[in-house]
Amino acid sequence: MSSVVLTGIGSLVTNDPGRGAVSGGARPDGVAALGEVTDAAIVIEGGKFAWVGRRADAPAADSALDLGGRAVIPGFVDSHSHLVFAGDRAEEFAARMTGTPYSAGGIRTTVAATRAATDEQLTANVARLVTEMRRQGTTTVEIKSGYGLTVGDEARGLAIAAEFTDETTYLGAHVVPPEYADDPAAYVSLVTGPMLDSAAAHAKWVDVFVEKGAFDADQARAILTAGAKKGLGLRVHANQLGLGPGVQLACELGAAAADHCTHLSDADVDALASTGVVAGLLPAVEFSTRSPYPDARRLLAAGVTIALASDCNPGSCYSSSIPLCIALAVREMHMTPAEALWSATAGGAASLQRPDLGRITPGAPADLAVLDAPSYLHLAYRPGVPLVAQTFLNGRPV
Ligand code: NIG
Numbered sequence: 001m002s003s004v005v006l007t008g009i010g011s012l013v014t015n016d017p018g019r020g021a022v023s024g025g026a027r028p029d030g031v032a033a034l035g036e037v038t039d040a041a042i043v044i045e046g047g048k049f050a051w052v053g054r055r056a057d058a059p060a061a062d063s064a065l066d067l068g069g070r071a072v073i074p075g076f077v078d079s080h081s082h083l084v085f086a087g088d089r090a091e092e093f094a095a096r097m098t099g100t101p102y103s104a105g106g107i108r109t110t111v112a113a114t115r116a117a118t119d120e121q122l123t124a125n126v127a128r129l130v131t132e133m134r135r136q137g138t139t140t141v142e143i144k145s146g147y148g149l150t151v152g153d154e155a156r157g158l159a160i161a162a163e164f165t166d167e168t169t170y171l172g173a174h175v176v177p178p179e180y181a182d183d184p185a186a187y188v189s190l191v192t193g194p195m196l197d198s199a200a201a202h203a204k205w206v207d208v209f210v211e212k213g214a215f216d217a218d219q220a221r222a223i224l225t226a227g228a229k230k231g232l233g234l235r236v237h238a239n240q241l242g243l244g245p246g247v248q249l250a251c252e253l254g255a256a257a258a259d260h261c262t263h264l265s266d267a268d269v270d271a272l273a274s275t276g277v278v279a280g281l282l283p284a285v286e287f288s289t290r291s292p293y294p295d296a297r298r299l300l301a302a303g304v305t306i307a308l309a310s311d312c313n314p315g316s317c318y319s320s321s322i323p324l325c326i327a328l329a330v331r332e333m334h335m336t337p338a339e340a341l342w343s344a345t346a347g348g349a350a351s352l353q354r355p356d357l358g359r360i361t362p363g364a365p366a367d368l369a370v371l372d373a374p375s376y377l378h379l380a381y382r383p384g385v386p387l388v389a390q391t392f393l394n395g396r397p398v
């Protein structure tokens, strides 16, 4: 097994607070949590981090790569995306920008296009988007189904997603498809019955879009409970378009994540804080739908764990860019650059219950991004600039 030492790392974010120059006590800006090491080096062996520390202390390795003072951060862990789809909704976006509000109804347009697509077309679309994500520093991505909405199309979407990630999510409960418009109860029976049976083989998680125009609390409880019985972990699309029961349900059922969290009552914030359910914030959605951003400071003040994710999908947010999410979280949601970076790496890992990811520590998979910048601060400071020079996945450049 050959080893490589990456040297000349101007600033290394480890997300291991024990390592940083800044330590001791919680700092309000979240910097201590990053465990930042300056003038650092990393040794990678067998696809994992073998050693992490100051360059001056680095052990010898079979080969060396000098990064010339660039910053290194953990690869982004994008805990929410919908990549299995065909077509786009550029016209819907254009109409939105001149005043037509976003609604869940547009999902049906993509469902029709996705059902009509071949396996090859869908696979190529996921491959294209995953490549786009890798170029922007994402090393782990959760991928949902949800644009098939038949037994065969949901299983097919998940099988395709599973070619690209272990973090696959069954979202048969995205909306009620047109053929069940007059009988939503029959659709819920399908989602909790035969559709779940065939989806479960390819899925790790089950998710429900809890919203007016999608699924209510009772329907969602039935779907999530059925998924849990099949061994799937729980995720919820919660409180995106208005106040609603999604967050409370996620907390009641012990979900890993309640995502969106744009409209929260005080009781919702308390429930997230007391149960430890991770709040997924998806600011590129608010950017793309011209909606108010979630109140990240309120959540942080309550001690809620935040994951920043893309929600890449053809409707509410056709962006795969976690650097964009970080810039928006800082500029629009008043997160500090440190809080935003942590949430897009270790926070994403918490959302996916993957403590092995999102940190640069010995034994962890060697997933990282090299920035064409001296520090992670530039991710928010230089919005829109392609700062990711190289992404490493399991120790290899991708
Ligand atoms: O997370 N909210 C539900 N689903 C997606 C949007 C899907 C679409 O508009 O196609 C979301 O925003």
Ligand code: FE
Pocket (backbone or CB within 6 Å): 080, 081, 082, 237, 311, 313
């Ligand atoms: Fe979503």
